[in-house]
Amino acid sequence: MSHLQSASAKFDSLTNGQCRPQAAALTFDSTGDLRALDRYFPIVRILDDADSFYQLVQHIAHHPNFDLQLIGANRMNLTTQMPASVRHLVAGHLVEVFFFRRDILARFLSSPRHFQLYTTPEAFQQDGGVSGGCYNPARECIQLVMSRLFEGFNQATPGVCPFLHELGHMLDAFDSGSGSMKRGEGLYPGLRVSDGDIFTPQARILFLQGKRLELTRYLSRQSGDFSQPIPVGHPYVFQNDGEFAAGYLEMFFRNPHYFAAQNADLFMAYVELFGYDTRRAWTEDFPHYVNANRSFYASGQIPPKTRLTIPE
Ligand SMILES: [Zn+2]
Incomplete structure (x- = not known):
């Protein structure tokens, strides 16, 4: 053997x-x-x-x-x-x-x-x-x-x-x-002011801006307005703040090119937080996530309710 x-x-x-x-x-x-x-x-x-x-x-x-x-x-x-x-x-x-x-x-x-x-x-x-x-x-x-x-x-x-x-x-x-x-709030370590010396202020600003943009796009699809760009993530990750944190973290390491092209602020939040741009290393996107997410929104289905929140 x-x-x-x-x-x-x-x-x-x-x-x-x-x-x-x-x-x-x-x-x-x-x-x-x-x-x-x-x-x-x-x-x-x-x-x-x-x-x-x-x-x-x-x-x-x-x-x-x-x-x-x-x-x-x-x-x-x-x-x-x-x-x-x-x-x-x-x-x-x-x-x-x-x-x-x-x-x-x-x-x-x-x-x-x-x-x-x-x-x-x-x-x-x-x-x-x-x-x-x-x-x-x-x-x-x-x-x-x-x-x-x-x-x-x-x-x-x-x-x-x-x-x-x-x-x-x-x-x-x-x-x-x-x-x-503790009970999650949809934020990674480094995004809360209370995180002390690991707090990364610029990442927080970009994360909140980028997440708000994703939510706005999602809500506009829900109201039947198809004029806006589609969100990066599948409706699955819009269920709540925890799924959003989990899903977008994985996408930062799997389809960074599509992610950055769709929502530069949110992508740059991760770059600021983790200190590097994954596009340099992950030279190609994992196509399945990009395609599955796009095809949901292209189907014209109205996405389900979201409980996403944006912190103050
Ligand atoms: Zn999950």
């Missing part, structure tokens, strides 16, 4: 064959070479020194407050059997978001942060997981089936990334002023 086959067999036995990672992840599992993970993190394309990215990934992967667990059937804790690629993939997503905002990352990890992965959809449901993945406010944790970490990486352009979506919910719930998790 080759090294890759034995790395793959480990996933098969943990997940009853329900998680099939890309060869890149298996290569990392068998060689320990972090550069094998480059395809998961387009940010490395714009860094002079990708090693500094992976040093931070390793630091986070082994951070005492990075509480990543693997849970099997009947709530069996299998964390000690978790493949290294899984741990580094989750840590890597945190680092790609905050590579240029180590101050926010440090604040976020100043207390334990919980991430629970599941070997199978059945194990996920047995432990109270909801829909395709969720942020569970009662447990203050993201819950996700492990295979979903890999599902968006079968093409050259990174696609569906439920972890980033759920991270948006978790960041919304994180109150960086107090360092604890």
